[in-house]
Amino acid sequence: MSLGIIVKCPEGLVLAAESRVTINANTPVGQVHNNFDNAKKLLGFNGAHKHIGVITYGLGSLQLRTAQSFMPEFESSLPENRLSVVEFAEQLGKFFMEQWKIEGMPAANTWKDSPMIFLVAGFDEGEPYGKVCELNIPHNPKPKIIRDTKDFGVNWGGQREIVDRLIKGYDNRVLDVIQHKLGLTPEQIVEINNELAPLQMQIPVQIMALQDCIDLANFILKTTISGQELSIGVRGCGGNIDVAVITRTTGINFIKQKELQAK
Numbered sequence: 167m168s169l170g171i172i173v174k175c176p177e178g179l180v181l182a183a184e185s186r187v188t189i190n191a192n193t194p195v196g197q198v199h200n201n202f203d204n205a206k207k208l209l210g211f212n213g214a215h216k217h218i219g220v221i222t223y224g225l226g227s228l229q230l231r232t233a234q235s236f237m238p239e240f241e242s243s244l245p246e247n248r249l250s251v252v253e254f255a256e257q258l259g260k261f262f263m264e265q266w267k268i269e270g271m272p273a274a275n276t277w278k279d280s281p282m283i284f285l286v287a288g289f290d291e292g293e294p295y296g297k298v299c300e301l302n303i304p305h306n307p308k309p310k311i312i313r314d315t316k317d318f319g320v321n322w323g324g325q326r327e328i329v330d331r332l333i334k335g336y337d338n339r340v341l342d343v344i345q346h347k348l349g350l351t352p353e354q355i356v357e358i359n360n361e362l363a364p365l366q367m368q369i370p371v372q373i374m375a376l377q378d379c380i381d382l383a384n385f386i387l388k389t390t391i392s393g394q395e396l397s398i399g400v401r402g403c404g405g406n407i408d409v410a411v412i413t414r415t416t417g418i419n420f421i422k423q424k425e426l427q428a429k
Contacts, residue, residue: 167402168207169324169390170221172287172298173379174313175371178413179287179296181219182383183207184391185405185424187226203405206234210410214248216417218288219410223324225282228269236265248291255286255299255309262303274304281305283323289414318372325402328393329386335365376411
């Protein structure tokens with residue numbers, strides 16, 4: 167299931183992800199279920215597109231191919247000129263919908279499992295602050311802006327139960343339990359959610375330095391991995407943590423990245 171984090175502050179963007187991918191696929195000998203702890207779920211790009219970074223979580227693969235394995239094909243399809251964050255996200259959404267069909271995945275209206283989610287973050291040319299978009303493959307491949315230029319904060323997705331408890335003060339599934347048990351309307355649930363807002367950890371991202379944001383993302387991922395190792399449940403997060411920053415002037419820079427090695 168994975169966990170991905172993006173922190174947006176005035177100095178730039180911090181992207182972080184762990185490295186575990188769970189592969190489920192039907193093979194001639196039955197269903198395959200394996201965890202691999204060296205997946206790349208934080209994706210960076212070169213040349214005219216170095217101002218963009220992508221986090222992926224949710225569905226780990228299309229059949230037996232991870233999102234990272236498609237990157238050579240995707241990058242070769244990009245134009246040479248610099249794209250805006252939304253334009254780049256549109257290209258990514260179109261590309262992965264095409265791969266969804268090529269890999270023989272079920273039609274979107276019949277797909278009930280976790281979707282493949284992409285958070286696309288970066289800087290538009292001439293803009294002082296970054297932007298974050300979300301794509302949902304196969305249900306919503308068109309980008310939805312979730313953080314515009316002057317909107318600072320933290321976004322996370324995937325196995326978010328531990329993060330929600332840490333930052334929001336409660337597991338987000340509590341609202342579903344309350345609604346079902348008490349028969350509340352969606353409007354009443356929104357009202358309850360608003361009343362619970364003061365319980366959130368107060369994180370002043372709008373005044374935090376880039377290093378503080380790096381520490382925050384690292385803290386969230388490490389705590390989730392450790393929590394899963396000590397509890398019963400799906401251990402979908404693990405392996406090394408990759409961290410990158412994107413700034414307006416220098417583009418993407420990986421400050422923590424797993425390296426190839428022979429043990």
